[in-house]
Structure formats: structure tokens, C-alpha cells
Amino acid sequence: MSARLEREADTLGVMIEMFCRDRHGQDGLCSSCRDLLAYARKRTRACRFGADKPVCSACPVHCYRREMRERIREVMSYAGPRMISRHPILAARHLLDKRRKAPSGPGKTP
Numbered sequence: 001m002s003a004r005l006e007r008e009a010d011t012l013g014v015m016i017e018m019f020c021r022d023r024h025g026q027d028g029l030c031s032s033c034r035d036l037l038a039y040a041r042k043r044t045r046a047c048r049f050g051a052d053k054p055v056c057s058a059c060p061v062h063c064y065r066r067e068m069r070e071r072i073r074e075v076m077s078y079a080g081p082r083m084i085s086r087h088p089i090l091a092a093r094h095l096l097d098k099r100r101k102a103p104s105g106p107g108k109t110p
Contacts, residue, residue, distance in 0.1 A: 002051040005044055008097065011090050012040045012072075015079035018086065023078070036075070039068050054100045 001009070020026050020033040029037065043063050047053045056064070056072075064072060083091035 001045055004097070005047070005051065005053060007090075007093060008053075008055070009041050009044050011083075011087075011094055012044070013037055014087055014090060015083065016040070016075055018079045018082060019075040036068065036071050039064075040072060052100075055094070055098050058098060058101070 016033050016037045017029060020029050024030045024033065026033070044053075047063065048061060049059075053059070057076075062069065083094070
């Protein structure tokens with residue numbers, strides 16, 4: 001996995017940890033959030049766009065199952081605004097990554 005994809009997966013992990021700690025009162029991840037993180041990492045690794053992957057919110061291909069997509073949206077809408085004060089460097093890098101466009105071709109097959 002490229003360094004950018006690894007950073008994106010790490011950012012997801014931080015966001016899910018913040019969400020779980022604040023919403024579920026866990027020091028570590030609860031089983032539900034642990035499953036969500038494993039699923040998100042798996043989908044990031046399998047992205048058809050590879051190293052050219054845009055952020056998920058800007059992607060033309062929805063590779064998350066509906067239930068998981070709703071869960072990750074809930075996490076991101078909660079943790080996203082808090083990332084600026086708690087993890088400003090990760091937040092800034094994510095904002096820069098949001099400017100990345102999806103490749104025009106079909107990308108590689110997952």
C-alpha cells in the first residue's frame with residue numbers, strides 16, 4: 001500500500017478511535033468499531049484506483065456496503081470537525097487529499 005493510502009487508513013483509525021472513545025466510552029475500540037476499522041482498511045487496500053485513490057466522499061465508486069457506509073459517515077461527521085483541534089496535521093493532509101480527483105479511467109480491478 002502506498003504511503004498516502006497508509007496515511008488515509010491511519011486517519012480513519014484515529015477518527016474511529018475518537019468516535020468510539022467519545023460515544024461508546026471505551027479506552028480502546030469496542031468490537032463494533034474494531035470491525036468497522038478492519039472493514040475500512042480492507043476496502044482502502046482493495047480500492048480499484050490504487051495509489052490514485054481520491055477520498056471516499058469524492059469517489060465515483062461506492063465500494064462500502066450500505067450499512068458500513070452509513071456507519072463510516074456517522075464517524076466522519078462526528079470526528080471530522082474535531083480533527084482540526086485534536087490532530088491538525090492529519091486534518092490538513094486529509095483536506096489536501098480531498099482536492100485529489102478520481103482518475104478518469106476505470107482504474108485497476110480490485
